[in-house]
Amino acid sequence: MQTHEIRKRFLDHFVAAGHTEIPSASLILDDPNLLFVNAGMVPFKPYFLGERTPPSPRATSIQKCVRTLDIEEVGITTRHNTFFQMAGNFSFGDYFKREAIGFAWSLLTDSVDDGGFGIDPTRLWPTVYVDDDEAAGIWRDEIGVPAERIQRRGMADNYWSMGVPGPCGPSSEIFYDRGPDYGVEGGPEADEDRYIEIWNLVFMQNQRGPGIGKDNYEILGPLPQNNIDTGMGIERVATILQGVDNVYETDLLKPVIDVAERLTGRTYGAEGEGGAEADVRFRVIADHARTAVMLISDGITPGNDGRGYVLRRLLRRIVRSSRLLGAQQPTMGDYVDTVIATMSPSYPVLAEQASSIRATAVAEENAFSATLAAGSKLFDDAAAATRSSGATVITGTDAFALHDTYGFPIDLTLEMAAEAGLQVDEQGFADLMSEQRTRAKADAYARKAEHADVSVYREFLDRGPTEFTGFDELVSEATVLGIVGEGTSLPVVGVGQQAEIILDRSPLYAESGGQTADVGTISTTTGARARVTDVQKIGKSVWRHVVTVDAGEFVVGDVVLAQVDAGHRRGATQGHSGTHLVGAALRQVLGSGATQAGSLNRPGYLRFDFRAQGPVTDAQRTEIEEITNAAVEADHAVNTFETDLDEARAMGAMALFGENYGDRVRVVEIGGPFSMELCGGTHVGSSAQVGPVTLLGEQSVGSGVRRVEAYVGLDSYRHLARERALLSSVSSALKVPGDQVPERVAHLVERLRDAEKQIERMKAEAAKASAAALVGDAERVGDTLVVAARLDDGLAGGDLRGLATDLRGRFGAQAAVVALFSVSDAKVPFAVAVTAAARDSGLSAGSIVSDIAPLLGGRGGGKPDLAQGSGSDASGIDAALRRVRETVGAQG
Known part of the structure; x- marks a missing residue:
């Protein structure tokens, strides 16, 4: 049974049972706790929280979802996807456990001719919360599942919440037994590879308190009413009904793997050395390509933070995986085209947006290709520095810098290191990655808080939308439906106070669609007057007017005049x-x-x-x-x-x-x-x-x-x-007509550049002229002569390096170290040169530069005989000069 047919049967089943079909929401919702919609119930949260009245007591949907907490794990297991489709049925105070279990069982086990999925009931294993005798009894006595196939599990497995204070409740999960080829007997408790979860029925009946994790929180008490929230994984059911081993071999993902095989010349599922790693990369390509297409379709573009960064990571992992499989040519366009072809029967908008989606993904592939080229150069530098120091292991710090700062993947670093006869400190890299993930998770949890209490607006949302009159008039008579201040309803608001006024109708435009809100006034015939400084929407339907009261007072029920500032x-x-x-x-x-x-x-x-x-x-x-x-x-x-x-x-x-x-x-x-x-x-x-x-x-x-x-x-x-006045002023100053100003300015800029170059040459020549004095003043530290000096000529890095090389040459066969520092344009360039005799004694310019760079707030590197760097803290120069002498002295 094809995936599109599975979707249709699910919706038809619940619509026939009195549920209202709700289209999938965007993957992006206005929720501070969520980067993306990550569960089918998310769009229904306001109804479960009591913030809004649901449009129907029963609803069903197939919601597109994205979860990206552990992107690196994708493809290693064959059960999880970053993008997935969650089919669900929901009850808002209508039916509860008995009906929810019955609906699920009948859809799963009814014959295909009768509209079901035709799954063998003897292969289904329900689990229930450890003390949920009611659900266990329904499964055993009413559905007829043998007691030995009903397993009880603890809070971490069979108690559901949104991860933050809010509604929660025990759950009953339905697992499918894939047979002895997939693992040991004993039900989900024994092996969740053999017994795969396909449906989770949540009996949402309680309110949870704060806490971290799946089972570290307090149950505060019951909700006002019992609700049902279920989620059936479309991809997992497709795996079963299509008789394949995993979700990557279903009809929506396998075509992408087929394309990857053609583009890379490798075979998915091939035996032999490297086959398992190759399969992971094929799965990464299939999973990430689909997720990327769906994210771009919902308006996400690659970026360096937030949702854009997630998309960028996904696209770059596709490029990386393709290259590691052997692709030499661009691949992204073919992957995107394949995803759109397979997914558009369920999401027609993909076909409409095909050219834009493709262009966005291909542009990121091109950009990352340039990044890989730059990363290769940086890797070469790190490898050279490793060899020059006599080591054979690239440090975890260098590997992490390549990955984190330059986007260079660790597995490419490992592969290139092996080709260069080097190793990588993988544990050091892993430790740094772990620290980064810990910080990221802590930041993510810190952003989670109790859901903003918008229940104060519920009565207004239930009344229906604000009537917007602003297309036809700038002044409208309206009634004050409510006044809100500091999150609570107020009966009155007076002079000097700030509040939000809710009207039944308004000519003032509420900010949306890129257009900023109107400003204006709200007034009464009795002399009350308030300035409207902002207008925002609640639930996309109710206008809240942010006001400051300048005169009189406003009372709920007042008839007012709402007026738009005509000039604005x-x-x-x-x-x-x-x-x-x-x-x-x-x-x-x-x-x-x-x-x-x-x-x-x-x-x-x-x-x-x-x-x-x-x-x-x-x-x-x-x-x-x-x-x-x-x-x-x-x-x-x-x-x-x-x-x-x-x-x-x-x-x-x-x-x-x-x-x-x-x-x-x-x-x-x-x-x-x-x-x-x-x-x-x-x-x-x-x-x-x-x-x-x-x-x-x-x-x-x-x-x-x-x-x-x-x-x-x-x-x-x-x-x-x-602009005209500026041009006239410049024209007058240059004493040329306006149309000749660009040519005249270009000429002056060229002359200025020539003058700057001449000044730099003069500085360099002056510095060289003083070189004899520096050589003559060289200190003897042990058996080595040392020139360690700060130059006040403002030399740039290249000139400083040239001078250090020149001074080194003046020492001939003597053991000498030259370390020069300068301050140029708020930067602190520095260079170290070492003679052959000093190098033979164990001194290395590259090591010295690496040692002193942190003292100057910078970094640097190079070869044993010549190295350079740049910092930003000139106050560290004296300490760096001392460190050079100490290093030479310690070696001597």
Whole structure:
């Protein structure tokens, strides 16, 4: 049975049982405790916590999930994936244990003809919490599972919570016996490789307190009502129903492995030396490729922190694994295409976003290829330093620096070390990695806290959404539904106080879609007046107006006038409509792949992020600006209308990449085919009202993502006026016409560079001229002459190295060490040169530099006869000079 069929049967089964089907939420939710959605129940958390009333007492969904706590372990076991699909059924105070167990059992064991999965019931083993006699009785007496196949387990295995204070409860897990070929008999307690968990039924009935781990917390008491939260692993059920050994051989992952075999020339599952390691790499490629595609689809781009860093790690592990398997050519595009082909029947949006997803992944592959090249050079330096010191083991510190700072994978370090006849201090590396993971986990747990209490807003969420009137008017009469201050409901708020006012209707725009919130006022006919400084959404539907009361007081139930600051709104609409115009111009110039990756617009200003694989040229930027302003001059009508999502897409409306939309969407059309986008923001009446648009610049903000910024309207005019005044001032100072300023400035810059080079030459010549004095003042330390000096000529590193070499040559066959330090542009370059005689006595320039570098807040390295480095702490120079003399003295 194919995976897409398994999904369909699950949903059909529970819809027939009265459940409302809920589409999968994005992998990214507005939850400070979660990097990604990591369980099927996460989108339903507000209902379990009592913060919101569920739309239906019964629900079912197949939620896409990502777990990335132990990325390095992926592929080593064959049970776990970073991305997985969690099928679930949920009850909010409706049914409980008996029904949940019955629903699961019937779907698993009913025949295929009857809509079930047709699993042999004698191969299913339930587990229950150690003291849950009720669940055990249902399995034994009502379902008919023999008592010897029902196992009781402790809190760590059969008690579920979200990992932070909140709802929790005992669980009952269902395991499938894969047979004696997979392990020993005795049920899940004996072997969880043979007995594989496929479904977890959570009887959510209690409230837990704070604590760390699965079983180190207190049960505070019962929830107001009993709930059901279940999760069935789609991939694991597919493994069983498709008769394969593991999830990587199912219909959604094996095609990626097939592509990897073709690209690398290796065979998955091959016997012989290295076969097990190769299989792990194949599984890493299959798992990570699918996860990466799903993350990019939901709007994540590779970056250096947070979600972007997780995606970057996944993509780089794919590249690394492919290369270790023998791939010499780029592979990412083929993997991405395969994932999209296999997953799009369940997630059609993947096919729509295919070009953007592919471009993002391929760009990261190209970037990492350059990183690998740089890492190879750094490895060569580390290997040379290891040999020069007489060692055969690359230090764990060097290996960790390559991995952590430069992204160079440890297994490549190990492989290259073996080729060079060296080893790596793997334990030292592992210790440093362990320290890093410990810090990361501590930071992650520190970010976890009790869920913000938004139950104060529940009554407003239950009433339905705030009516937004701001598309048609700037002043609206409204009723105060509630007042919130410091997390609690207030009956009244008075002069000087800050609070949040909830209205039944409002013309003030709440921040969303890249558009900042309106500002304005709320007032009453009795003289109360409050300034609205921000408007935010609760649950994407209720407006909360952040106010400071300037006069009178507001009471729940008051009838008020809510008014938008007209000037602020005018500028905001210019910025938002300008964003649409710039986006359309970008696609005309750069192609349809330049899709939006984020935006910000406020009065007079816009910022637009887009996907591109390289910088925008000056000529392209000029063309984009011209197309945008031509659209302004054309005075295109701006039309807005609502329609079905499918119809909007059929019309060609652009959707924000990674955004989730409802069935009904709002379309903003500017100039017919020029720009048509799904958008909930406020806009001008015609394109001419945007005013002139001036692009300020273009830059990279992440792998495959670029950014343009622009002024619009009066702010654009003011910017151009400042630029004109600046040009006039420079033109006057240089005594040339404005159109000759660039040529004149370029000429002056060239002359300045020549002068700087001449100064550097003069410094170097002056330093050499004083070399005789330095040689004459050399100290004798033991049998070695030492020149250890600070030079105040501001020499750069290259000049300092040349001078040290020159001084060394003046000592001829004598044993001598030259150590020079300088201060140049807030940096502290230093160089050490050692004569052959001193080197033969055991002195090494590289060792001396490594020893003194920390004293200067820097690092360095080199060969035994010549080494150099750079630091940032000039106060350490005296200590470094003493250390050089001490080192020579100790050797002597």
